[in-house]
Amino acid sequence: MLGFKAGLEIHQRLATSRKLFCRCPAAVGEEEPHGTLTRKIRAVAGELGHVDPAAAFEAARGKTFHYQLFPSSSCLVEQDEEPPTELNSEALEIVLQVSKALGARVLDEVHVMRKTVADGSAVSAFQRTALVAVDGKLETSQGFVGIATVCLEEESAGIVEKTLGQSTYRLDRLGIPLIEIATDATLKNGAHAREVAEKVGGLLRSTGRVQRGIGSIRQDLNVSIAGGARVEIKGAQELRDVADLVDFEAKRQQSLVGLHASVRRRGFLGLAFSRPVDVSNVFAGAKPFFSKPLQEGAVALAVKFMHLGGLLGQELIPDLRFGSEVSDYAKAKTGVKGIVHSDEDPSKYGLTSADFDTISLALDCGSNDAWAAVVAPENVAVPALKAAFDRAYLLEVPKETRRAEGTGSRFMRPLPGAARMYPETDVVPVPVAGRMLSKIPLPKSLDERKADYVKLGLNTELAEKMVHSYDWPLFDQLCRQADPKTVAWVLLDVKPQLRRQGVNVEMPDSRWKDVLALYAAGDVTRAALPDVVQFAVQNPAAALADGVREKKLQRVTGKPLEVLAAFLNHDFGQIMRLHRLTVDASELRTLLASKRP
Amino acid sequence: MPYSRDVEEGLKKIKAQPGDRVRVKSKKQVFEGVLLPKPELGASASNLILKLDNGYNVGVSAKGARLEKREGSVALEKFAEWVPDARSELPKLSLVATGGTISTRVDYQTGGVYMLGEPKELLAKVPELSDVANIHRIESPFRKATEDMDHSDWQRLAQEVVKELNSDSQGVMVTMGTDILHYSAAALSFMIQDQNKPVVFTAAQRSPDRGSFDGAMNLLCAAQFAKSDCAEVSIVMHGTSSDDYCLANVGTKTRKMHTSRRDAFRTVNAQPWAKAWPDKPPHFLRRDYKKRSDGVAKADVRFESKVAHVKPWPGASGELIDFFVKKKYHGIVVEAWALGHVPATAKHSWIPSIQNAVEKGVTVCFTSQSLYGRVHPFVYANLRKASFAGALYLEDLLPETAFVKLGCVLGRTKNPARIRELMLANLAHEYNDRLQQADFLG
Numbered sequence A: 001m002l003g004f005k006a007g008l009e010i011h012q013r014l015a016t017s018r019k020l021f022c023r024c025p026a027a028v029g030e031e032e033p034h035g036t037l038t039r040k041i042r043a044v045a046g047e048l049g050h051v052d053p054a055a056a057f058e059a060a061r062g063k064t065f066h067y068q069l070f071p072s073s074s075c076l077v078e079q080d081e082e083p084p085t086e087l088n089s090e091a092l093e094i095v096l097q098v099s100k101a102l103g104a105r106v107l108d109e110v111h112v113m114r115k116t117v118a119d120g121s122a123v124s125a126f127q128r129t130a131l132v133a134v135d136g137k138l139e140t141s142q143g144f145v146g147i148a149t150v151c152l153e154e155e156s157a158g159i160v161e162k163t164l165g166q167s168t169y170r171l172d173r174l175g176i177p178l179i180e181i182a183t184d185a186t187l188k189n190g191a192h193a194r195e196v197a198e199k200v201g202g203l204l205r206s207t208g209r210v211q212r213g214i215g216s217i218r219q220d221l222n223v224s225i226a227g228g229a230r231v232e233i234k235g236a237q238e239l240r241d242v243a244d245l246v247d248f249e250a251k252r253q254q255s256l257v258g259l260h261a262s263v264r265r266r267g268f269l270g271l272a273f274s275r276p277v278d279v280s281n282v283f284a285g286a287k288p289f290f291s292k293p294l295q296e297g298a299v300a301l302a303v304k305f306m307h308l309g310g311l312l313g314q315e316l317i318p319d320l321r322f323g324s325e326v327s328d329y330a331k332a333k334t335g336v337k338g339i340v341h342s343d344e345d346p347s348k349y350g351l352t353s354a355d356f357d358t359i360s361l362a363l364d365c366g367s368n369d370a371w372a373a374v375v376a377p378e379n380v381a382v383p384a385l386k387a388a389f390d391r392a393y394l395l396e397v398p399k400e401t402r403r404a405e406g407t408g409s410r411f412m413r414p415l416p417g418a419a420r421m422y423p424e425t426d427v428v429p430v431p432v433a434g435r436m437l438s439k440i441p442l443p444k445s446l447d448e449r450k451a452d453y454v455k456l457g458l459n460t461e462l463a464e465k466m467v468h469s470y471d472w473p474l475f476d477q478l479c480r481q482a483d484p485k486t487v488a489w490v491l492l493d494v495k496p497q498l499r500r501q502g503v504n505v506e507m508p509d510s511r512w513k514d515v516l517a518l519y520a521a522g523d524v525t526r527a528a529l530p531d532v533v534q535f536a537v538q539n540p541a542a543a544l545a546d547g548v549r550e551k552k553l554q555r556v557t558g559k560p561l562e563v564l565a566a567f568l569n570h571d572f573g574q575i576m577r578l579h580r581l582t583v584d585a586s587e588l589r590t591l592l593a594s595k596r597p
Numbered sequence B: 001m002p003y004s005r006d007v008e009e010g011l012k013k014i015k016a017q018p019g020d021r022v023r024v025k026s027k028k029q030v031f032e033g034v035l036l037p038k039p040e041l042g043a044s045a046s047n048l049i050l051k052l053d054n055g056y057n058v059g060v061s062a063k064g065a066r067l068e069k070r071e072g073s074v075a076l077e078k079f080a081e082w083v084p085d086a087r088s089e090l091p092k093l094s095l096v097a098t099g100g101t102i103s104t105r106v107d108y109q110t111g112g113v114y115m116l117g118e119p120k121e122l123l124a125k126v127p128e129l130s131d132v133a134n135i136h137r138i139e140s141p142f143r144k145a146t147e148d149m150d151h152s153d154w155q156r157l158a159q160e161v162v163k164e165l166n167s168d169s170q171g172v173m174v175t176m177g178t179d180i181l182h183y184s185a186a187a188l189s190f191m192i193q194d195q196n197k198p199v200v201f202t203a204a205q206r207s208p209d210r211g212s213f214d215g216a217m218n219l220l221c222a223a224q225f226a227k228s229d230c231a232e233v234s235i236v237m238h239g240t241s242s243d244d245y246c247l248a249n250v251g252t253k254t255r256k257m258h259t260s261r262r263d264a265f266r267t268v269n270a271q272p273w274a275k276a277w278p279d280k281p282p283h284f285l286r287r288d289y290k291k292r293s294d295g296v297a298k299a300d301v302r303f304e305s306k307v308a309h310v311k312p313w314p315g316a317s318g319e320l321i322d323f324f325v326k327k328k329y330h331g332i333v334v335e336a337w338a339l340g341h342v343p344a345t346a347k348h349s350w351i352p353s354i355q356n357a358v359e360k361g362v363t364v365c366f367t368s369q370s371l372y373g374r375v376h377p378f379v380y381a382n383l384r385k386a387s388f389a390g391a392l393y394l395e396d397l398l399p400e401t402a403f404v405k406l407g408c409v410l411g412r413t414k415n416p417a418r419i420r421e422l423m424l425a426n427l428a429h430e431y432n433d434r435l436q437q438a439d440f441l442g
Helices: A051-062 A091-100 A192-204 A237-265 A288-295 A322-334 A352-363 A377-394 A432-441 A444-454 A458-466 A472-478 A482-498 A509-520 A526-538 A544-550 A561-568 A574-579 A583-595 B005-013 B120-124 B152-167 B183-190 B214-224 B319-326 B349-358 B382-387 B399-412 B414-426
Strands: A007-014 A035-040 A062-067 A112-117 A126-140 A143-154 A158-163 A168-169 A179-184 A217-224 A233-238 A299-305 A315-317 A370-376 A400-405 A408-414 A421-423 B021-025 B031-036 B047-051 B059-062 B068-072 B092-098 B134-139 B171-175 B198-201 B232-237 B247-249 B253-258 B266-269 B274-276 B305-309 B331-336 B363-368
Touching: A007 A237, A007 B183, A062 A233, A062 A432, A091 A126, A091 A143, A091 A179, A091 A192, A126 A192, A158 A217, A179 A444, A179 B005, A192 A217, A192 A444, A217 A237, A237 A315, A237 A322, A237 A400, A237 A408, A288 A299, A288 A444, A288 B059, A299 A377, A299 A509, A322 A377, A352 A370, A352 A444, A370 A377, A370 A458, A377 B120, A377 B152, A377 B363, A444 A458, A458 A482, A472 A482, A472 A509, A482 A509, A509 A544, A509 B068, A526 A544, A561 A574, A561 A583, A574 A583, B005 B068, B031 B059, B092 B152, B092 B414, B120 B319, B134 B152, B171 B214, B183 B198, B183 B232, B198 B214, B214 B232, B214 B247, B214 B319, B247 B266, B305 B399, B319 B331, B319 B349, B319 B399, B331 B399, B349 B363, B349 B382, B363 B399, B363 B414, B399 B414
Parallel strands: A062 A168, A233 A400, B092 B134, B092 B171, B171 B198, B198 B232, B305 B331, B331 B363
Antiparallel strands: A007 A179, A007 A217, A035 A062, A112 A126, A112 A421, A126 A143, A143 A179, A158 A168, A217 A233, A299 A370, A400 A408, B021 B031, B021 B068, B031 B047, B047 B059, B232 B247, B247 B274, B253 B266
């Protein structure tokens, strides 16, 4: 595609013991919130005196933000009630290690910045971020890809709920250290983007100091084409979606460029937004979704979209029509649930084509024209239609931040400019002296680690799987508790199997250790481990010994096994069929062999 | 702190100033960005601070590097100016701005927060104020951090505020830093006589450069309260950690009870005047305030600066008192333990020193480190000793308020009987005769 440019930003949570700027543990817990704060956020000028357009846009929405507080993982620092502590040096070390592995040039002095964030995901209204290294490179199947920047930043607060004018966030996640790796814009296509994401992910895991689990890594994508604009797609969590997201975004921009050309061909010369027409009488007969608000004082307003007939219904990429793009602007700016337009199926809303004709007539629409309508209180409906109108007639691909949704994306807000950053004055700059840097070891290469695992007794296939697993640092730890083969089996087979059954198999490392210790002490058999893991995950507060008793998983060994064997006539098959989970096959075999005359 | 000499010379050679676009080229790297002034703290003197095009600031070693000035300088420190909306139908208020976090902005010289913002810049950040009141006059008699203030600043402030009280304004807002805000409010409570309109102190715990600036709601609530009929001195600050409402605290009974929280200012041993809202009139929690009147306010700014505020520690000796007596101090506020204890029977007893001070004509007053509750001269034998030695027990008065009040009283009279009478009189709601359950940790 002409002028195709794409880059990738990878965000990965670091597995440090503390958060980046306070002493809370860097872990998203299972706790229930024990309180809530309510705050407003305002638009502010940046260092060079500009108000950032993204910040101004969010502030104009006049939103209220609620923040859930957690007893062990949020303190006054996250609540913007206490200045930050010094930068977490453990986190900086990990970023330096990754920077070195990427061959990036580490800066002489790291300055922490405040990046304006007006969507409420940071209580202070800024995210703390620092540029640590620049100009690295990564080898790929299609040549080297440049690594433009490596940053260390704070994780945002997790969204819980978003409604009209209100958002609720949880503060346990806010402030966990995050590494951000940004490539340059030379990615060739979607498949290449996926390869880079995989490679960087592998490198990050190879440090053994990154968090695992849902949401701990995510990709943001930057895509543009000739005649299009830079668009950032945020929050791709699934690696398999990366390729499609990139390719579909390029296609979306291409479709928009084509659509704009056809509007111009229809003789469009510019239009002013005129006062909408009241069509409440038409929507009074629609589904309750519309008719109910009308009874409660809302109005249905419509405006004519001259020259856009048939275009609002045009599909830009699968499952995304131009009308949805236009509607998303109205939604984002005013909080309306959406707009109705003339290219839609009236029956979707409990209306008829005659109803749609009535609206067209009221607006004096010709065959080349379209219209859009909205049901909302009048002071919301007019700006909503204005936002939709302005977007529809922009006739250029807007610079946007979009949210990944499956393999497509939806509009979030305008793309922020550089004015969104100014110095974090509460944290002094950190010099990264040459000596400090040279002491930081490079992470072991995949081959080196694979050789280590083979030495431990894993076969090459298992060793290969383990080096690519997020769980390898856990594996290294658990090998101190039990034999490596069993540990590898638990992490590479049992865990995914349980996950397929819908069990969320994430638990603290210490809990894994307890499970394996139980096995190593001979209290349970190897075969019982899947059940023990499941119990440990689903009952995080319960003592494992209680679970083993409750589930009747205690290993039958020694004298009791002899009694049991005698009771079942020393029939190996029979015994194992009935007591598979509690009898160790090899022990039984030895026992039976000794009983044989 | 400037850049190192080498760096300064290099910059001079290419005639580069902060704001200019500069390229730094060394053997291993090239960086280009807008040159920023060197922050005072933390950054190395041989590192140039550049703002890169991606918005990040970085420190780049200039040692042995080639510097080059490039096209594309930018003007630093450009801030929006406040243009007051002519909303003549709204009540007129005066704003007296004195500095503090509420009027700060990012400062590149120190890498810290700059205290001396133009008051107009501050109002530009809270445009909604123009819907609440017509801030028709902004005065700024001085601008400094509160930690640098002393009694002479209170004197100027009182005179300025009284001038505004006697103008066509319906109330006066005072913005200030937070460190000694409660001392200042107490000082004005005693210095302003025949107060006719509200005097509302407000401030910020978060600076206006951030979107979570708490001063915006504080200013709006303060403006709402300044329109009310409460002709008292109050401190309007966040009531909770949320942006929901402010409390209008009593000028003489407020203390900063937290170093950094938004809701740090609490009324101690009493109830605040009211809950103040950003978008509606205040909800009063008590009714014993002086009502707005047509009278003329006056300022009595006399103040005796030779007043000390001392606090015993376990093992501290009465020499502390002797020191101030020797230094010719006229008054000493002792922030004693609990009901009013100081060492009284030990070798290091304070009693002889207090007795000596009183005999020399020094007024010695007792308040409590407990802050909450009342001091009492008679509960224990040791308390009686201090009382019999001539110390004044100031009931539930906050130590800081006692200090300010003693300065004001000693400024007006040196007559011991009159001093005693004034110190024990309830001049500006500084005493609460009836402490109740709700007056503790509110």
